[in-house]
Amino acid sequence: MxxxxxxxxxxxxxxxxxxxxxxxxxxxxxxxxxxxxxxxxxxxxxxxxxxxxxxxxxxxxxxxxxxxxxxxxxxxxxxxxxxxxxxxxxxxxxxxxxxxxxxxxxxxxxxxxxxxxxxxxxxxxxxxxxxxxxxxxxxxxxxxxxxxxxxxxxxxxxxxxxxxxxxxxxxxxxxxxxxxxxxxxxxxxxxxxxxxxxxxxxxxxxxxxxxxxxxxxATEDNVRVRSPHAVKLRELLAGSATVTSDEVDGALVVHGLDPASIGDLAAANGIVLHELSPQRGSLEAAFMQLTKESVEYHAAES
Amino acid sequence: MTLLAVERIKLFSTRSPWWCMALAVTLTVGMAALIAANTNDEFPLSVGVSQSFSNFGMIVIMVMAALAVTTEYRFGTIRATFLAVPGRVQALIAKTVVVAVLAGVIGEVVAFGSWGISTLIKPNADMAINSSVEWRNVAGTGLVFALSAVLAVAVGTLVRQTAGAVAILLVYALLVESLIGLIPKIGVNIQEWMPFMHANNFLTADSAALPEGAGPPRLDFPFGPWGSLAYFAAISVGLLVVALAVAKKRDA
The missing domain is CATH 3.40.50.300 (P-loop containing nucleotide triphosphate hydrolases)
Structure with a gap:
């Protein structure tokens, strides 16, 4: 010891x-x-x-x-x-x-x-x-x-x-x-x-x-959801989770609801899903978040 | 005893000590051979003359002794040593003892080698070692080599860098001590208290190595030959004590 x-x-x-x-x-x-x-x-x-x-x-x-x-x-x-x-x-x-x-x-x-x-x-x-x-x-x-x-x-x-x-x-x-x-x-x-x-x-x-x-x-769990009925799904989710859109492909990024609940909600409302994938938060991102204040040598922002 | 064995393994498991030893012996004995071959009736060969270049070997051995410490700092093995032996003072004393004993042995090899080759070259010269002055001149070389190795280990421990330590030792032993005599009036008085001058006094006091008038003027030393050796030893060991105290205190 x-x-x-x-x-x-x-x-x-x-x-x-x-x-x-x-x-x-x-x-x-x-x-x-x-x-x-x-x-x-x-x-x-x-x-x-x-x-x-x-x-x-x-x-x-x-x-x-x-x-x-x-x-x-x-x-x-x-x-x-x-x-x-x-x-x-x-x-x-x-x-x-x-x-x-x-x-x-x-x-x-x-x-x-x-x-x-x-x-x-x-x-x-x-x-x-x-x-x-x-x-x-x-x-x-x-x-x-x-x-x-x-x-x-x-x-x-x-x-x-x-x-x-x-x-x-x-x-x-x-x-x-x-x-x-x-x-x-x-x-x-x-x-x-x-x-x-x-x-x-x-x-x-x-x-x-x-x-x-x-x-x-240190990490946050998000769920990526793609659906042809994204707008409708977003309205349904709004009550129980935070929803943002991926800027690149428009997929929904849901925080605060697990993949099973999202799938159930979609099925109950007859919404087709093309993707339903849990995203583990990046370890490195979490670590950097934690130690951001304490890094001795920062690279200059470019 | 264990620590002595450790330092012995360390010293002999790399090549540079072997090179230094070989260089010290060949350089000095080679010079002695050259001198012996060129002596004549005006400048006759004697025991003293055969020993006049032992300083060459001493300088090389001092470099070896300094390297024994500075390479440990250079390659970080000193930290490995202190991890294995947290008593830093014991570890460094063991190193000093091993290096000094080796230097002493080389000193004897150099001295008797120079004497032997001179005897072979001029078999008719009076080369019998039959006075205490002559014995001191030849056999004393080992003591001087051993003590100068202690001094070099101390400098190496204090400076920790090969280039720095070797430069300090060479400049000091080869230049400072002899050039200081050029200062008018007080130069010679300072010289009479300088360590390598005393080492030389121990070896050569009362011997007629050089004919009257040749070489630098004789200094008026405060001690006799053995007093000079004690003075040289005190300075070498004193510097080592300082180096050990510093090494113990400072971050490795």
């Missing part, structure tokens, strides 16, 4: 993380979501003792990171897959990490096997593709068989196959009862990966809730 309490970090006058508190439970994948520059990486670095918070603290199973005896046995982290020496082989990279925490070379070969890098273990890490580098980073995080795992934007730049692999891997880790915290700036990615969401913007907590609940709250 990870507990953050009142974490605050300033860089000069800039507040990167502002009084942030949350808990990450074991046994599920928790998504750490926010736009670029929201303070996700800084928060993870404070949890891992790399950066010192100006205020507040982060505890891992009740201890500060610096108090852990063999940290890799408790916490595995992949903050940046590029944190390897390009002229050092993948196996040597893992060997020194393992040695520092009294982990055997046998375990090094095991984790290499787990992430599918055995064949390239002797090759220099500098020649790895991004996907391979991510796998090496994950191998490093798994070395000590830790109970708590942190991944910072692990799917950035990966091909679809790699994304699916990482997603399944994290689900397996959580199913083993581990605590998994994974950051991303993409809600659509998190919707498929995380059970629980911690959403931040400009260093402040926006929401901590289950992914399902977050999406339900």
């Amino acid at each position: 990870i507990e953050a309490a009142g974490l605050t970090k300033h860089y000069g006058p800039t507040v990167a993380v502002d009084d942030l508190s949350f808990t990450v439970e074991a046994g599920r994948v928790t998504g750490f979501l926010g736009p670029n520059g929201a303070g996700k990486s800084t928060t993870m670095r404070m949890i891992l003792g790399l950066d010192t918070p100006n205020k507040g603290q982060a505890l891992i199973d009740g201890k500060r990171y610096s108090e852990l005896k063999r940290p890799l046995g408790t916490v595995g982290a992949l903050l940046d897959a590029k944190w390897v020496h390009p002229n050092r082989s993948a196996r040597s990279h893992l060997r020194w990490l393992a040695k520092s925490n009294h982990i055997s070379d046998k375990r090094v070969d095991e984790v290499l096997e787990m992430v599918g890098l055995t064949a390239v273990a002797k090759r220099n890490a500098g020649g790895f593709s991004l996907g391979m580098a991510q796998r090496l980073g994950i191998a490093g995080a798994l070395l000590g068989d830790p109970k708590v795992l942190l991944f910072d934007e692990p799917v950035n730049g990966l091909d679809p196959e790699g994304i699916v692999w990482i997603r399944q891997f994290m689900h397996r880790l959580a199913a083993d009862g581990r605590t998994v915290l994974v950051s991303s700036h993409l809600l659509s990615e998190m919707a498929q990966t995380a059970h629980e969401l911690i959403v931040i913007g400009k260093g402040k907590l926006i929401a901590q809730t289950s992914t399902e609940q977050f999406i339900k709250d």
